[in-house]
Amino acid sequence: MSLITIDPRKAAPFPEAAAEILHDTQLRKNVAHATDVIQRKRAIVVAEKDDWQALRDAGAAIRREALQHLDTYLEQFEQQFTRAGGHVHWALDAEEAQRIVLALLREAQATEIIKIKSMTSAEIDLNRSLAANGIRAYETDLAELILQLGAELPSHLIAPALHKNRQQVRELFAREMHLPNLTDDPPALAEAARLYLREKFLKVKTGVCGANFLVADTGSVCIVESEGNGRMCLTLPDTLIAIAGIEKVIPRFSDLEVLFQSLPRSATGERMNPYTSLWSGVTPGDGPRNLHVVLLDNGRSEILADAKSRQTLQCIRCGACQNTCPVYRQTGGHAYGAVYGGPIGAILTPQLFHLDYAQSLPYASSLCGACYEVCPVKINIPEVLVYLRSKVVDRQRGKLASVFNQERVGMKMMARIFLSRERFETAQSIARVLEKPLVGRDGWIHWLPGLAGRWTAARDMEALPAQTFREWWQGRGKQ
Amino acid sequence: MRISLFITCYNDTLFPATGKAVVSLLERLGHEVVFPLEQTCCGQMHFNTGYRREAYPLAKRFISIFKDAELVCIPSSSCVAMIRDYYRVLADENSDHTMTSDLDTLLPRIFEFTELLTDHFRLEDVGAYFPHRVTYHASCHGLRSLHLGDKPLRLLKNVRGIDLIELQDADRCCGFGGTFALKNAEVSTAMLGDKVRSILSTRAEVCTACDNSCLMHIQGMLHRQYAGVRTAHIAEILAAEADR
Amino acid sequence: MSREVVLSRVRSALSGSKTEALPATPAYRRTGILTSEQRLHMFEERLGEYGARVFQSSEPDLRERLATVLIEGQKLKMVHPPGLPESWLDRRISWTADAPGVDGLSFTQIESFDGVLTAATVAVAESGSIVLHHGPTEGRRALTLLPDYHLCVLFSHQVVETLPECFERLKGSATRPTTFISGPSATGDIEMTRIKGVHGPRFLDVILLSP
Numbered sequence: 001m002s003l004i005t006i007d008p009r010k011a012a013p014f015p016e017a018a019a020e021i022l023h024d025t026q027l028r029k030n031v032a033h034a035t036d037v038i039q040r041k042r043a044i045v046v047a048e049k050d051d052w053q054a055l056r057d058a059g060a061a062i063r064r065e066a067l068q069h070l071d072t073y074l075e076q077f078e079q080q081f082t083r084a085g086g087h088v089h090w091a092l093d094a095e096e097a098q099r100i101v102l103a104l105l106r107e108a109q110a111t112e113i114i115k116i117k118s119m120t121s122a123e124i125d126l127n128r129s130l131a132a133n134g135i136r137a138y139e140t141d142l143a144e145l146i147l148q149l150g151a152e153l154p155s156h157l158i159a160p161a162l163h164k165n166r167q168q169v170r171e172l173f174a175r176e177m178h179l180p181n182l183t184d185d186p187p188a189l190a191e192a193a194r195l196y197l198r199e200k201f202l203k204v205k206t207g208v209c210g211a212n213f214l215v216a217d218t219g220s221v222c223i224v225e226s227e228g229n230g231r232m233c234l235t236l237p238d239t240l241i242a243i244a245g246i247e248k249v250i251p252r253f254s255d256l257e258v259l260f261q262s263l264p265r266s267a268t269g270e271r272m273n274p275y276t277s278l279w280s281g282v283t284p285g286d287g288p289r290n291l292h293v294v295l296l297d298n299g300r301s302e303i304l305a306d307a308k309s310r311q312t313l314q315c316i317r318c319g320a321c322q323n324t325c326p327v328y329r330q331t332g333g334h335a336y337g338a339v340y341g342g343p344i345g346a347i348l349t350p351q352l353f354h355l356d357y358a359q360s361l362p363y364a365s366s367l368c369g370a371c372y373e374v375c376p377v378k379i380n381i382p383e384v385l386v387y388l389r390s391k392v393v394d395r396q397r398g399k400l401a402s403v404f405n406q407e408r409v410g411m412k413m414m415a416r417i418f419l420s421r422e423r424f425e426t427a428q429s430i431a432r433v434l435e436k437p438l439v440g441r442d443g444w445i446h447w448l449p450g451l452a453g454r455w456t457a458a459r460d461m462e463a464l465p466a467q468t469f470r471e472w473w474q475g476r477g478k479q
Numbered sequence: 480m481r482i483s484l485f486i487t488c489y490n491d492t493l494f495p496a497t498g499k500a501v502v503s504l505l506e507r508l509g510h511e512v513v514f515p516l517e518q519t520c521c522g523q524m525h526f527n528t529g530y531r532r533e534a535y536p537l538a539k540r541f542i543s544i545f546k547d548a549e550l551v552c553i554p555s556s557s558c559v560a561m562i563r564d565y566y567r568v569l570a571d572e573n574s575d576h577t578m579t580s581d582l583d584t585l586l587p588r589i590f591e592f593t594e595l596l597t598d599h600f601r602l603e604d605v606g607a608y609f610p611h612r613v614t615y616h617a618s619c620h621g622l623r624s625l626h627l628g629d630k631p632l633r634l635l636k637n638v639r640g641i642d643l644i645e646l647q648d649a650d651r652c653c654g655f656g657g658t659f660a661l662k663n664a665e666v667s668t669a670m671l672g673d674k675v676r677s678i679l680s681t682r683a684e685v686c687t688a689c690d691n692s693c694l695m696h697i698q699g700m701l702h703r704q705y706a707g708v709r710t711a712h713i714a715e716i717l718a719a720e721a722d723r
Numbered sequence: 724m725s726r727e728v729v730l731s732r733v734r735s736a737l738s739g740s741k742t743e744a745l746p747a748t749p750a751y752r753r754t755g756i757l758t759s760e761q762r763l764h765m766f767e768e769r770l771g772e773y774g775a776r777v778f779q780s781s782e783p784d785l786r787e788r789l790a791t792v793l794i795e796g797q798k799l800k801m802v803h804p805p806g807l808p809e810s811w812l813d814r815r816i817s818w819t820a821d822a823p824g825v826d827g828l829s830f831t832q833i834e835s836f837d838g839v840l841t842a843a844t845v846a847v848a849e850s851g852s853i854v855l856h857h858g859p860t861e862g863r864r865a866l867t868l869l870p871d872y873h874l875c876v877l878f879s880h881q882v883v884e885t886l887p888e889c890f891e892r893l894k895g896s897a898t899r900p901t902t903f904i905s906g907p908s909a910t911g912d913i914e915m916t917r918i919k920g921v922h923g924p925r926f927l928d929v930i931l932l933s934p
Contacts, residue, residue: 019665054750068742071733084898090726142921190921197922202830218897228868228908228923235864236830246729253897257890258751260850260903271769272850272905275923277864280898285824286863287900297729305736326652330669364663366656366670367527369623386565389529407658411525415533418488418520419540428492444702454664458671459699462493469486469495473502473514 006122006153008353011337013360018335030165031155031332035323041269042320042374048271049261058258060378063314066216066250067304073216073249074295080219084281086291093298094124100294101126101208101241102133108239108290110135110206116223116230117141118210119317120243120296122154122339123352126208137208138200140229142193149176155333155341156322197229207233207288211244212263212317214293218253220280221293224263226273234277239290246295247304247313259316262376266318299352309384312347314377321371321381327364336361343371347384355391362388406451425470432464439463481511482595483548485541487555488520494691500718501554501592504605507718512552515544523561526569528658535569542566542581550599551585554592554714556621556689557657562589564624591621592714593689597630603637609719610640614683616674616697617650618690631689631713638716644681648673655696668700675700678708686710755848755884762848762884763931769851773906775927782932785876786813789840792928798837798872802828806859807840811876821866823859833865838872838924845892846882852905853877853929854889856896864900873904873924878932 005011021027046052066073078088089104091097105113113130115121115137127137139148146164147154150172164172170184173192182192209230213222221242223230234240250259264273282291303312322328322342333341338349338358346365350358362385371381396402403409417427438445445461447453455461467475482505486498502512522537541562545551553559563586570578596602615635621627635643654660654670674697678686686701686708688694694710701708755762767777780788790813793801800817812818819836821828833839842860846853853875855861867873883889893901908923 015663015665018663022665022669051751054752058749058751068737068740070737071730074730074733080898090724090729092725092728096725140922194921201922202834220898226909227921229921231864231868231902232922235868246733254887254890254894257753257887258749260886261751264850270905272847272852272903274773274904274906274909276903276905278901280900283857283863283900285827286857286865295729297732301729301732301736304733307740310740326654326670327663327666330666362529363659364666366619366652366654366659366663366667368619368652368656370619370652373623383564383568386527386529389527390531391529393529394532407528407662411528411530411533414520415525415530415537418522418537421517421519424488424519431492446703451661454661455699457664458668458703459696460702461695461699462702464492465495467495469491469498470514470516472495472499474516 005337006339008338008349008358011358014335014337014364015360017337018331018364021331021335026165026168027332028330032329035329038269038323042265042323043269045265045269045271049265055258055262056376056378059262059316059376060314062250062255062258063316063377064311067247067310067313069251070246070249070304073251074246076216077214077219077249080217081221081281081291081293082219084219086219086281086293089292089294091294091296091298094296097124097243097294097296097298098126098129101243102129102135104239104241104292105130105135105206108206110239112136112138112204113206113208114138114140114200114204114233114237115144115207116209116225116233117144118208118243119339120210120245121208123298124243124296126243138197138204140197140200140233142190142227142229145193145197146172149173153334154339156319201229201232201236205237206239206241207237208241208243209233211242211248211293213256213259214244214249215253215256215278215280216249216251218280220253220278222256223277224273225275225277226268228275231275231277234279235287237288239292240288241292241294243294243296246297246300247315263316263318266320266374266376299354302354303351308387309347309351311379312344312351312384314379315344315348316377318376320374320376324370324374325365326368326370327366336364343381344379347381347388350388350392355388355395359392362392410451425468428464428468432466435464481513481549483545483551484512484514485518485521485545485551485553485558486514487553487558489695490555490691493695494712497554497691497712497714500712500714501552504714504718505552507720508600508602508605513548517544521558521561523558524657526561526565531569531572535573538562538566538569539575539578542578542585545589546581546585548588550595551589552592552595553589554689554712555691556591556618556625556627557692559589559591560620560624562586591625591627591689593621593627593631593634594625596634596717603633605634605637605717607638607717607719608640609638609716611685612642612644612681612683613685613687613716614644614646614678614681615649615713616646616653616678616686616688616693618688618693619652621689622650627689634717635687635713638719641716644683646681646686647677649677653693653696655692657692660696671696671700675704675706679706684708685716687713687716689713751887752885753887755888757848757884759879759934763879763882765884766846766848766851766882767931769848770906770929773851773909773927775906775929777929777931780930780932785930785932786811788930789813789874789876790815792874792930793838796872796928798874800835800837801840801874802833802836802838802866802870803840804860804862804866807842811840821862823863827863830865830869833869836870838874838926839866839870840874840876841867842876843881844896845889846877847886847889848882848884850886850905852889852903854893855902855904856893856899857902858899864902867902867904868923871924872926872928874928874930876930876932879934882931
């Protein structure tokens with residue numbers, strides 16, 4: 001797929017990317033099936049919790065509090081983690097994060113690393129930077145393994161290979177792992193991955209991971225996972241480097257009593273995921289001797305500064321918004337052209353790029369609100385989408401090119417019309433005249449010019465009624 | 480009661496039958512309907528597309544026209560959501576304290592059409608007669624912003640002669656989304672296709688909802704497909720009587 | 724230094740923003756409402772749903788029960804953390820104790836056993852979870868990670884109903900390495916169906932000791 005990239009600087013605008021992807025019947029079937037399954041599962045485990053809305057409120061409060069005092073909590077985390085023998089590094093941006101990780105790997109004399117799935121590491125394009133420096137990174141999540149072997153890009157926050165079905169995975173494994181007799185039975189596929197990766201887990205001495213949460217009061221790093229590859233990567237190597245966005249911090253260990261309830265239910269529709277690990281610095285004789293956390297800004301402090309979109313940073317990366325989004329259901333994640341796609345991606349990605357790129361993403365939504373309804377930390381995604389749309393529009397104001405922009409001209413014209421009863425009524429009459437040549441014998445319009453033609457590409461439009469409501473009203477003799 | 484009708488810009492121009500039905504029903508129930516002719520648009524299209532600067536004067540205009548209304552009835556849940564959810568945002572952004580205090584007193588008097596019937600007049604049976612097979616699509620704003628819940632369905636269930644059939648995935652977006660239908664026409668069409676498929680599988684003759692924006696979108700494809708299914712705003716069903 | 728830059732960016736981002744008052748008492752459920760019998764039953768049921776098995780026993784019968792489960796499952800070569808009571812370890816099974824620190828078993832050695840036996844710190848009925856703090860009766864983390872089979876002994880008083888109750892119990896030891904185990908290893912990465920076992924122990928059994 002020529003248009004697929006996770007670099008918003010290179011990605012085609014969403015409508016273009018989507019238009020091509022919509023013709024991929026396999027992908028559409030896979031995405032619809034996967035999101036249906038997970039939504040059903042989520043519905044069941046959420047219905048079990050009679051305090052679900054209270055958990056959402058609490059989750060939102062915890063995340064808001066963390067952001068409101070982010071400097072304090074970051075410093076507290078650093079202090080606690082360092083006191084227990086860990087090292088904390090700070091990166092202004094992706095490039096600096098890459099440099100820090102490379103330096104640490106050189107120090108550990110690592111030529112290969114094992115990795116747990118980390119969106120943050122994808123955000124900083126870590127694997128490519130490592131490869132350029134002669135360091136091989138082995139992805140150990142089943143889905144990431146699938147993507148790595150197939151040289152593909154992730155399409156979902158939690159299940160990045162959601163767009164692939166078992167037959168496709170079988171083909172891939174059979175080819176890359178040299179297993180011609182492999183069946184497409186998911187347990188067989190899992191077994192193949194197990195054996196392939198086991199060797200790496202026992203051999204490779206350096207691990208890189210992300211972090212689901214950083215706990216300030218105990219100086220803990222928390223990893224939430226299902227397969228056990230996370231535990232492998234954070235237990236067996238000598239050196240472990242965790243890369244985490246600064247927004248990942250939460251105030252207290254006890255805050256996890258809320259998030260451990262809402263995250264698994266939202267992410268995979270389970271009461272609890274198989275393994276959740278926490279470590280708070282070095283434990284002699286148990287796990288890595290060299291522990292590092294790289295705290296990443298990369299645009300987050302800017303988002304923090306905007307009170308109207310700060311809530312974007314509340315995200316705990318559960319993916320529930322993607323699973324419920326009717327737009328995502330049709331396109332999958334690749335159409336968003338970024339590491340973070342779906343509803344959260346539509347607000348996070350443009351902001352991480354200071355709105356210089358990904359300007360089409362805030363418009364990749366019908367504003368249905370389903371995402372807000374399921375968000376375990378109550379991010380009002382539609383509100384932020386609409387806010388970002390206004391920022392995109394405001395950036396264009398005063399520019400010469402906008403004079404010729406059909407939408408802009410239309411919007412300004414409609415605003416003038418709506419500001420006056422006379423203009424509005426005149427416009428109604430004019431519209432009835434202008435449409436006449438376009439109205440078919442059945443009283444419907446089957447073709448419209450320009451931007452409006454996108455409507456008639458798939459739908460008819462009924463001709464304007466001969467009488468507007470207000471004309472009828474006035475004809476009643478009542479005023 | 481004296482009910483001021485905000486018909487909405489698109490209903491006024493494209494769906495006057497909905498307005499007539501609202502008037503007819505409210506008068507049948509014994510109320511007086513007034514229609515301030517100065518009204519045009521609530522500003523939702525501009526606001527949602529990113530043109531907040533242009534939406535602000537439209538919002539102020541709406542408030543000035545309906546400020547002294549006893550009650551305002553709006554047969555469009557997305558417009559009500561705009562007014563309820565975002566007028567305050569516009570007031571705050573423009574440090575318009577007058578607008579904020581106007582909203583404090585006006586918002587409690589604004590009702591979406593089905594809300595007005597069930598919540599304010601505590602009615603679920605409006606004496607309607609509509610002998611057709613009907614399915615109900617839950618418009619997103621009505622569902623998630625206004626939390627209409629099953630109010631529209633309770634009203635429909637009491638319509639005499641109706642054959643009400645449940646729509647699968649009724650609460651999934653139809654794909655209209657205002658300018659989304661043009662800016663993301665392909666995805667919008669894909670979403671609409673799924674919605675139409677659900678509607679057709681009910682074998683209903685009529686698909687109804689609380690928003691003509693959704694219905695216009697749905698009807699557009701049904702018509703293109705010669706599907707033999709039509710749409711009708713819920714007001715038109717509730718206003719229908721035996722002798723019509 | 725980047726640290727100072729990031730912190731000053733954060734501080735100036737937050738300057739002038741009004742702090743929200745937080746709700747004083749959380750409205751979500753913190754205390755369990757089930758009887759002890761119901762709670763244990765829920766724990767058993769939910770852990771069972773993940774594909775783990777739960778066996779009942781009394782403390783005096785534990786040694787025998789352990790031996791039976793292991794023999795029936797053909798797990799005859801077991802490893803265990805250094806602090807487990809000797810009285811649990813029946814001679815019909817070959818037991819090897821992991822040693823702390825540098826004298827500990829190598830990863831390859833740990834892998835070679837049929838399974839691992841441990842105690843636990845606390846368990847949660849609502850989520851079907853077992854929590855390990857990796858002390859002397861639970862062992863370092865690699866010990867419960869590498870073998871394919873994990874047999875865990877739980878006292879019924881260790882089972883709480885809710886996660887908030889669990890966190891209450893963990894309060895004093897929160898900085899210890901901690902692992903929440905909720906069933907054997909699984910993945911949903913292929914077509915979103917939860918399938919068993921990729922890397923962690925694919926088989927988990929629990930012996931629940933009645934009060």
